[in-house]
Amino acid sequence: MEIGLTENESFTWRNFVRMQTRLKAALAQALQEESGLSYPDYQVLFLLSEATGHALRGRDLRVELQWEKSRLAHQLRRMEGRGLLIRESCAEDPRAPIVKITAAGLASVQAAAPAHVARIHDLVFKPLTDGQAADLDAIAQAILHGLRDRPSHRSATS
Amino acid sequence: MEIGLTENESFTWRNFVRMQTRLKAALAQALQEESGLSYPDYQVLFLLSEATGHALRGRDLRVELQWEKSRLAHQLRRMEGRGLLIRESCAEDPRAPIVKITAAGLASVQAAAPAHVARIHDLVFKPLTDGQAADLDAIAQAILHGLRDRPSHRSATS
DNA sequence: ACGTCAACGTTGATGTGTCAACGTTGACGT
DNA sequence: ACGTCAACGTTGACACATCAACGTTGACGT
Numbered sequence: 001m002e003i004g005l006t007e008n009e010s011f012t013w014r015n016f017v018r019m020q021t022r023l024k025a026a027l028a029q030a031l032q033e034e035s036g037l038s039y040p041d042y043q044v045l046f047l048l049s050e051a052t053g054h055a056l057r058g059r060d061l062r063v064e065l066q067w068e069k070s071r072l073a074h075q076l077r078r079m080e081g082r083g084l085l086i087r088e089s090c091a092e093d094p095r096a097p098i099v100k101i102t103a104a105g106l107a108s109v110q111a112a113a114p115a116h117v118a119r120i121h122d123l124v125f126k127p128l129t130d131g132q133a134a135d136l137d138a139i140a141q142a143i144l145h146g147l148r149d150r151p152s153h154r155s156a157t158s
Numbered sequence: 159m160e161i162g163l164t165e166n167e168s169f170t171w172r173n174f175v176r177m178q179t180r181l182k183a184a185l186a187q188a189l190q191e192e193s194g195l196s197y198p199d200y201q202v203l204f205l206l207s208e209a210t211g212h213a214l215r216g217r218d219l220r221v222e223l224q225w226e227k228s229r230l231a232h233q234l235r236r237m238e239g240r241g242l243l244i245r246e247s248c249a250e251d252p253r254a255p256i257v258k259i260t261a262a263g264l265a266s267v268q269a270a271a272p273a274h275v276a277r278i279h280d281l282v283f284k285p286l287t288d289g290q291a292a293d294l295d296a297i298a299q300a301i302l303h304g305l306r307d308r309p310s311h312r313s314a315t316s
Numbered sequence: 317a318c319g320t321c322a323a324c325g326t327t328g329a330t331g332t333g334t335c336a337a338c339g340t341t342g343a344c345g346t
Numbered sequence: 347a348c349g350t351c352a353a354c355g356t357t358g359a360c361a362c363a364t365c366a367a368c369g370t371t372g373a374c375g376t
Contacts, residue, residue, distance in 0.1 A: 154187075
């Protein structure tokens with residue numbers, strides 16, 4: 001724990017953090033302006049739109065998104081209020097309401113998706129050479145590997 | 159705008175997003191547990207601790223952090239309530255109170271800094287080769303360059 | 317002096333994210 | 347039947363972040 005950062009590392013870290021912050025902000029802003037969806041809205045609606053029957057259990061959404069229970073509950077409550085989806089209690093398992101995308105929600109995500117994907121291309125991959133894209137993949141995997149075994153959120157396992 | 163992502167790019171994007179999410183969460187959690195500071199707390203206290211006189215104008219903090227006015231105001235209000243800093247109105251410019259770190263705030267950030275920096279080393283640079291660290295720097299700069307001219311937040315220029 | 321404008325910062329409303337605490341229900345052992 | 351337990355999801359409190367609207371004050375031209 002007594003090792004600090006070299007000057008180069010410190011500089012790289014600064015750039016890295018700033019890049020993440022700006023990129024996230026740029027993507028979220030464009031999404032919001034074009035379609036009125038936040039990034040979390042988009043993630044939820046995208047999964048629902050891909051699902052068979054345009055519906056999923058909360059549990060499946062949590063697994064895909066790696067979100068906490070309460071985080072999903074809050075997000076779904078707000079989205080239901082805006083008419084993007086509905087939660088209908090399911091007869092076979094009363095404690096697991098089915099989350100279903102509405103026509104409005106489906107229209108929103110389908111309208112937003114092409115431009116969103118195009119922006120990822122323009123802002124992330126276009127500025128990089130093919131080699132750098134491969135480097136980025138390797139770097140992301142290496143750091144992820146170093147983070148293995150760390151829970152993404154507080155473990156509730158007593 | 160009609161260009162999508164290749165299969166490889168899609169995979170890389172997924173890893174990249176997941177890595178950012180997990181890394182940020184890991185750093186924030188450790189900071190919180192060890193010192194009771196959030197990441198925004200740490201950023202503010204670090205800048206104040208480095209400043210001459212252990213004090214800065216709000217404006218200088220905003221430039222360094224690239225934060226919005228209101229974001230900084232809310233953050234400072236909460237931190238002042240916890241005794242980490244004080245805002246004292248300055249005689250020479252009544253509309254620009256001076257933000258000053260307290261002894262408690264200074265102690266907190268000085269206690270937190272070594273472990274925080276060590277974690278950045280362990281989680282980011284240790285899993286990478288020297289070449290990859292250089293790649294990461296180049297990638298971050300390339301993407302940042304592609305984001306130039308985009309305001310980090312809504313421009314208030316009427 | 318006076319009006320206008322830009323910059324300082326503040327506030328309230330709302331969305332996002334985390335934690336702790338809770339209620340419901342199905343599975344399982346007794 | 348009856349506890350216990352784990353998993354489902356919900357709620358309330360609070361921190362974080364953004365936007366719109368607002369007051370204050372200094373600079374500048376008239």
